[in-house]
Amino acid sequence: MVTEPASRKSPQLYGADYSVYVRIARLALLEKGVAYDLVPVDIFAEDGIPAAHRQRHPFGKIPAFEHGDFHLYETGAITRYVDEAFDGPALQPADAKTRARMNQIISIADGYVYPQMVWGLYVECIEKPKRGETPDEGRVETARGVARITLGVLAGFLSEQQWMCGDTLTLADLHLAPMIAYALEVPELRQMFAEYGNLGDWWQMVTALESFQETQPSS
Structure with missing residues (x-):
């Protein structure tokens, strides 16, 4: 770190x-x-x-x-x-269409993954019980529905490629990874995630990154 x-x-x-x-x-x-x-x-x-x-x-x-x-x-x-x-491998695609897809995925992460899968599922189902608080079931139900749609969309982007935007790591992958890490602590979300084999393959690649290992939260 x-x-x-x-x-x-x-x-x-x-x-x-x-x-x-x-x-x-x-x-x-x-x-x-x-x-x-x-x-x-x-x-x-x-x-x-x-x-x-x-x-x-x-x-x-x-x-x-x-x-x-x-x-x-x-x-x-x-x-x-x-x-x-800075020098180093490019993290943004050079062509306009793939770059736009990267930005679309980042927007999906900010607009749906973070508020629903992190706050709506992880915080409600994992963090609140740890603090002795009762989850908001309405919030969880909404988040559950959005999570199913979101995982299907992300799996679609991964069809016939390794990373979210193609065969090269981009900011889209890096933006999603920390959010997915928290979301996968929710058993129900893990079950949804397992329905998409290509998401599992992508997750194995992400978690193998040295940068991902070096940035594990300390608590």
Whole structure:
């Protein structure tokens, strides 16, 4: 896990390693071979969001990113900048159609996977019971329906190819991976996932990535 001090010219990534979106940014940095500092920021801390972080991210979320005097927030902007500003394997397709598909998949992840499969299933079914809270059954039912549609859509994108956008790893794969990791902790979701063999093949490839192994949440 790249948390050791790097050169002052190295990018600074602010956030917590449990965060889906911080992990997405870290995956992109590692896949590009970029040394960086992960600066811990816990936005759920009892004493609230640090004032200094509000200067980096006015909406009080994570991650935030600095590269020299360039400041950035919003994960999609960070990962695209990392891909375009640093040497290393390209993480965005060169042709317009495949690039558009990548962006479509990222939008699906943000719009449906994260709110429904992470918050609607993982948080409701796994995290709430751990805290002694009762899941919102209406929320779970809605999330269950969206999850079935979403997995079918993603399996369709994977037809006759290895990664979501073809035979090469892209930002779409890196964007989805941390969300799917949490979602698969829900037994019901794992059963749905197992219905699609190509999703299982894709997941084996994702989990074998060195970057994925290095960014496992610490808790």
